Amino acid sequence: MNIIYFLIGCSVLLALVFLGAFFWAQRNGQHDDLYTPSVRILLDDEPTDKDKK
Numbered sequence: 001m002n003i004i005y006f007l008i009g010c011s012v013l014l015a016l017v018f019l020g021a022f023f024w025a026q027r028n029g030q031h032d033d034l035y036t037p038s039v040r041i042l043l044d045d046e047p048t049d050k051d052k053k
Helices: 002-027 036-042
Strands: none
Touching: none
16 A cells, blocks of 8 residues: 555656646747747758759
């Protein structure tokens, strides 16, 4: 029975770590630009000197 209390404590601690990581990402602007990554594959890259030869 003691192992259940340990596992519940570990899962709550892990959930708090993930919640903290989510709020850290929100505060640092990780999810600000949702449009550009979805269309980046459609945009052409600038040609380099190696491509021009």
